[in-house]
Amino acid sequence: MQDFIRLFFNLEVMAQTLPLLMQGLWMTVKLCAAVIALGLVGGLFLALGALSHRRWLRWPAFAVIDFLRALPPLVLLIFIYSGLPFAGLAISPFAAVAVAFFLNNSAYYAEIYRAGIQSVPAGQTEAARACGLTTGQTLAHVVLPQAVRNVLPDLLSNTVEVVKLTSLASVVSLAELLYSANMARSLTYNASPLVLAALVYLLLLWPLVRLVSRYQRRLAA
Amino acid sequence: MSRPMLEIVALEKTFGELKVLRDINLRVATGEMVFVIGPSGSGKSTMLRCCNRLEEPTSGAILIDGKDIVGCSSSALNRMRLEVGMVFQGFHLYPHMTVVANVMLAQIKALKRSKDEARERALAMLDRVGLRHRAETMPTQLSGGQQQRVAIARALALDPKVMLFDEPTSALDPELVGSVLAVMKDLKDSGMTMLVVSHEMGFAREAADRVVFMDGGLVVEEGPPEEIFANPKAERTQAFLSRVRA
Ligand SMILES: Nc1ncnc2c1ncn2[C@@H]1O[C@H](COP(=O)(O)OP(=O)(O)OP(=O)(O)O)[C@@H](O)[C@H]1O
Ligand SMILES: [Mg+2]
Numbered sequence: 001m002q003d004f005i006r007l008f009f010n011l012e013v014m015a016q017t018l019p020l021l022m023q024g025l026w027m028t029v030k031l032c033a034a035v036i037a038l039g040l041v042g043g044l045f046l047a048l049g050a051l052s053h054r055r056w057l058r059w060p061a062f063a064v065i066d067f068l069r070a071l072p073p074l075v076l077l078i079f080i081y082s083g084l085p086f087a088g089l090a091i092s093p094f095a096a097v098a099v100a101f102f103l104n105n106s107a108y109y110a111e112i113y114r115a116g117i118q119s120v121p122a123g124q125t126e127a128a129r130a131c132g133l134t135t136g137q138t139l140a141h142v143v144l145p146q147a148v149r150n151v152l153p154d155l156l157s158n159t160v161e162v163v164k165l166t167s168l169a170s171v172v173s174l175a176e177l178l179y180s181a182n183m184a185r186s187l188t189y190n191a192s193p194l195v196l197a198a199l200v201y202l203l204l205l206w207p208l209v210r211l212v213s214r215y216q217r218r219l220a221a
Numbered sequence: 222m223s224r225p226m227l228e229i230v231a232l233e234k235t236f237g238e239l240k241v242l243r244d245i246n247l248r249v250a251t252g253e254m255v256f257v258i259g260p261s262g263s264g265k266s267t268m269l270r271c272c273n274r275l276e277e278p279t280s281g282a283i284l285i286d287g288k289d290i291v292g293c294s295s296s297a298l299n300r301m302r303l304e305v306g307m308v309f310q311g312f313h314l315y316p317h318m319t320v321v322a323n324v325m326l327a328q329i330k331a332l333k334r335s336k337d338e339a340r341e342r343a344l345a346m347l348d349r350v351g352l353r354h355r356a357e358t359m360p361t362q363l364s365g366g367q368q369q370r371v372a373i374a375r376a377l378a379l380d381p382k383v384m385l386f387d388e389p390t391s392a393l394d395p396e397l398v399g400s401v402l403a404v405m406k407d408l409k410d411s412g413m414t415m416l417v418v419s420h421e422m423g424f425a426r427e428a429a430d431r432v433v434f435m436d437g438g439l440v441v442e443e444g445p446p447e448e449i450f451a452n453p454k455a456e457r458t459q460a461f462l463s464r465v466r467a
Contacts, residue, residue, distance in 0.1 A: 121313075124315065146315075146316065
């Protein structure tokens with residue numbers, strides 16, 4: 001029991017490695033910000049493409065969404081980081097992770113937006129167009145606000161997944177939270193930094209998860 | 222008859238194989254209220270929706286104050302839609318905005334009015350339909366009749382030349398119908414040109430200048446309300462009216 005506490009819940013080791021972990025956390029936060037922002041924008045464009053009545057827009061959008069959803073994100077990441085240099089395209093670990101997960105998440109956000117937009121009754125668009133609004137204005141002021149509100153829990157849920165996904169970045173030696181914790185573990189021969197990292201993830205995501213289930217309960221009511 | 226405010230010329234509309242409108246010709250004079258009646262599926266809504274091109278006509282012309290709305294560019298279409306107000310059976314208010322914001326949106330985005338100007342105009346229009354005191358409410362807090370009056374205010378705020386109504390009272394509880402019809406009567410008295418699809422026969426008798434009976438994508442008969450209701454000439458009109466009255 002003593003050993004267990006010393007190896008997993010060693011406060012001294014935790015305090016000692018905390019600065020390293022905080023650096024890792026900062027990297028995770030930057031990564032999440034980039035992937036979430038890019039994913040929300042990319043996903044919107046993919047969704048609009050998939051819902052377009054122009055076939056030459058709709059089909060490619062569907063193909064891209066399906067392809068990205070079927071491809072494991074780790075495969076995509078390693079291909080971009082280790083495969084592309086063979087084509088003379090070497091990029092930094094941060095850029096590789098951001099691009100790989102942006103692509104992956106655009107597809108998921110796109111599916112959520114698509115469901116949201118389809119949940120807005122056609123009469124809303126008709127009323128707006130009848131008042132002389134353009135397609136873009138109708139989308140921006142009438143359809144999207146309602147669509148996003150209708151799928152907010154799913155958007156939040158997916159955002160939680162994004163945060164979890166970024167821990168895969170440790171594979172390409174990007175010093176985010178998990179990588180930093182694992183480094184601290186090997187330096188201290190102690191598992192406590194990993195426990196601490198898990199706690200940080202929990203602290204970060206638990207409020208979001210709570211929020212999601214509150215929303216879901218409210219929508220169900 | 223003076224130059225018509227709305228003129229439908231040889232309008233045809235097909236959905237795939239289905240011919241819904243065949244050669245519709247109709248003129249609505251400035252300040253006139255024309256009622257359109259007819260059985261379900263006769264093409265009344267489709268005709269109305271062609272007048273602002275929510276539905277794309279297959280052929281024919283639709284003149285709003287002399288200008289053809291069919292075949293104009295999409296930017297010209299958005300401008301012309303400002304001249305054609307439309308009121309739907311299901312209201313279609315924007316549920317995520319307050320009542321006054323509903324009435325302001327197109328004024329700001331399509332007419333490019335300033336916020337203050339749009340707000341002032343919106344409040345004046347809400348006053349006209351008797352709902353100024355509900356300006357800051359969300360639409361879902363209102364009764365159906367109130368929602369429909371807001372929808373009318375939303376259309377009026379854009380200063381349209383013609384108003385189209387597609388069964389404006391069909392979704393309402395009977396006790397709420399009167400308030401919407403009163404607003405429409407007031408609109409008619411102020412000189413608005415109106416094309417109304419509705420089966421409110423009593424109101425048609427009282428307020429309409431002309432009644433048009435449609436069936437099978439054709440105008441079968443038209444005339445003053447007394448005449449159409451009391452002495453319909455066409456057999457199909459007689460059959461329809463006896464069914465509606467039964
Ligand atoms: N978008 C569409 N695609 C295919 N068919 C359509 C479409 N819209 C309408 N129709 C068909 O066109 C015909 C006329 O419909 P319309 O809605 O104009 O009739 P209506 O006279 O308004 O009937 P109601 O009194 O039931 O409202 C119907 O047979 C309908 O099924
Ligand atoms: Mg109809």
